Amino acid sequence: MSRLLSSPDALRHIATQVWSPRWVMRNLARLTRVKHTDLLVDDFLRHFETRVSYGHWIAAHERLDAASLVAMRAEAAQLRRRTRFSIVVPTYETAADVLEAFLDSVRAQVYPDWELCIADDASRQPHVRAILERHAAEDPRIRVTFRTSNGHIAEATNTALDMATGDFICLMDHDDTIAPNALYEFALALALDPDLDFIYSDEDKISSDGTERYGPFFKPDWSPEYLESCMYTAHFACYRTSLVRRVGGFRSDFNGAQDYDFVLRFTEHVGKVAHIPKILYHWRAIPGSTAASMNSKDYVVDAAVRALTARVERTGRLAFVRPNRFGGCFDVRRCVEGEPKVSIVIPSAARMSEVRGKPVDLVVNCVRSIVETSSYHNLELIVVHNGDLRPETAAALDAYGVVYVHYADPAFNIAAKMNLGARAATGDYVLFLNDDTEVINSDWLEAMLSLAQRPGVGVVGAKLYFEDGTLQHVGVTFCAGLPDHIRRGFSGDDPGYFFSTAGQRNYMAVTGACMLLRRALFEEVGGFEESLAVNYNDIDLCLKVWERGLRIVYTAQAELFHFESRNRERSVAAHEQAIFLERWGERVKTDPFYSPYFAARPPNFELVLC
The missing domain is CATH 3.90.550.10 (Spore Coat Polysaccharide Biosynthesis Protein SpsA; Chain A)
Incomplete structure (x- = not known):
């Protein structure tokens, strides 16, 4: 409350909105649905944080008098x-x-x-x-x-x-x-x-x-x-x-x-x-x-490559170590051990959409890109559909040996749909993939698998781009107990904050639009939470894995397009937000992988005065 009273911008906003019955009722409803009202107040105040220069940050935060x-x-x-x-x-x-x-x-x-x-x-x-x-x-x-x-x-x-x-x-x-x-x-x-x-x-x-x-x-x-x-x-x-x-x-x-x-x-x-x-x-x-x-x-870069090469050879089999195009960052890859089977679960509503100015059957385009682009071939493709596949869609998918799973419940529940697909999976690993994605680089699965096989790693996520080449997903962070995508909408060439976008990085969560983990681990943590029918089920899964002491990794070496509408208004049902906050709000009130000195709305690594 003291933070609220000391924020002039927040108080001005309340003063202008308090006369709106709709605004009052909406916020009262939010407060009555959750126990952690302090988290909602934190989230509200984040909208009024003031971006500052580093000099102002030093003056505000360092106490070395x-x-x-x-x-x-x-x-x-x-x-x-x-x-x-x-x-x-x-x-x-x-x-x-x-x-x-x-x-x-x-x-x-x-x-x-x-x-x-x-x-x-x-x-x-x-x-x-x-x-x-x-x-x-x-x-x-x-x-x-x-x-x-x-x-x-x-x-x-x-x-x-x-x-x-x-x-x-x-x-x-x-x-x-x-x-x-x-x-x-x-x-x-x-x-x-x-x-x-x-x-x-x-x-x-x-x-x-x-x-x-x-x-x-x-x-x-x-x-x-x-x-x-x-x-x-x-x-x-x-x-x-x-x-x-x-x-x-x-x-x-x-x-x-x-x-x-x-x-x-x-x-x-x-x-x-x-x-x-x-x-x-x-x-x-x-x-x-x-x-x-x-x-x-140049000799520093060369020595760093040799140091990383020696590291990989001590801890696995070397695929490659190379300098990233951003100086000081490196691409590291271990060989995939064996040839584990990967079950790719694709929940689909069999939609048509416009991509690059042309009508596209999304799930067919997704599956085609996997089969025709990927250099890793021990795959099982599972499409979870609503029973309304068009004949031409089914014919195209049949050519790729797709396994079909019929989701018969008329209620929309993406978590239940993915769980149903996972139960049909026979692979050592399960990869959940949205049907509005398209593979870019051929070795995307090797990049993700080599990380998922590392001791201590639980979930691996990929680098996703909007259709226009801007960033859709490069990791997830938390603000006041709620998740958000880091640097969403930034240029695809953005290196990130100290290579956060360009390399591989640990986070508490990655998006379920492209998420890989061991099938046994998925089953151990109970799969996706079906009470989170639309939102946060992927984040909830990551947090269940993270709570077990396993790491969540984002890698820029796996690149895909995600044709989610960049300008679409993103909204979360109040009851799903309440469920998520009740379960995780206190545990993710602070994010160990994203400094509290950074703005969290949006999470772009910009300094703020908190």
Whole structure:
């Protein structure tokens, strides 16, 4: 209620609408149907969020004034479980002002139990040694060694790592800075859960002169498939030292992407991972650095491809690893194990529609595109129809060996229809596909199957385009307990927020318009909820899978058209919304894969003041 009273735009809207009996009755009806009225109020207020610049966001959300830092120091002193952090840094020919800024940011930490282990990689500039020796003399927590020969970044990092005695290792670049509360936030997380092996935070960039902060990266919670698309955990992070020793530190063969190679290996051994949703690291964008542009260093991309290739070969059979057309993003594919049978369930009303200016029999077009385009052939095609297939439709489908399932209930219930089709399925996997879709790339099923076979993955969704080539589905997020499609209507060439559209990414849900999972898993979770006859049944299914600890994955490597009308008014029956909110509202009130700092109506990764 306090949020409502403090939103002038929301209050103005209420003042103008309160005289409308229809508006009043509609909203009173919504409130009486659900118990979680706070979720409906949240959803209402989202329409009045104010988009802001990053500078305004910093002013509104960061509390790093002197009084706050004093309070943090006092709280840190009271922690019963105290973690010692070793910040490991190689230096080489670092500019004096940049080196001073880096050192000052570490020494400004409000959490005191740290050591800074620096290995200078045979810098020739005399100021580097002078600055490092002065800071080491002023603070005994700073330890410095000077290498006599230049070994490059991985070898220098290992030299610094050999000096570390802390419980956790933190990595920094010599030209970056950290927020004064960085180690404090890690220490708090470990005090609450000492079993954490890996913690990472959000980050941003700073200009080369240190005067401007920009490009914030508000990251999702632990997302293994996303990590194989890009080095998203990056900075600032801490790693349990015993596991760092186990994986053997850094490998010189991967210089340029040595951190990525290290994290890929390290995370194969971790148990618990935590994400601190705060900007704790400032990555300096010096011209020519990867902070300024990933495309500026070809050897970095090459090293990252080799690191990902090694990762796939450790965890499966390699199909390919290749740079995505967006620099810093990668396409990773494991081979499909065996040749599992996929049952494709297509619920259809046997409609005709206009596509690309011509009349099209949707279900025939869908099935034809599967059969004639797909390179994966161990398929079972199941069309669930209402008993009113036109003779010409049936004849066309017969040519493709379609299995027919008759849905006889006159009441429209897409969930029941899909469940009926699934009961007829004999495949190892079941793929639910709308009849108004059309396959684009031949290896779409290999892309989805290779992910669905990964340990821990439950449901895989595809990249769907409207007829005009704009985005229809690239993942689903939640606002006030209700789902919505991310970046719906954006250009088909949109890379997304830090490659969210271009690569593969973990979410809580994907659309049932194209959704793949193991048939046994589908049956274990009880299939689609038939009380959600029209809407949310696909989201409900994903959440039942996610609740079991399995991951939901979106992949851009499976592309289809979805000829849903882009301009069609989307509406949800109030009783279905009430059922969904009652079941899931509290559990999805916040979305671990979409920052609460982003606008959720529409969910386009735009900063707001909440």
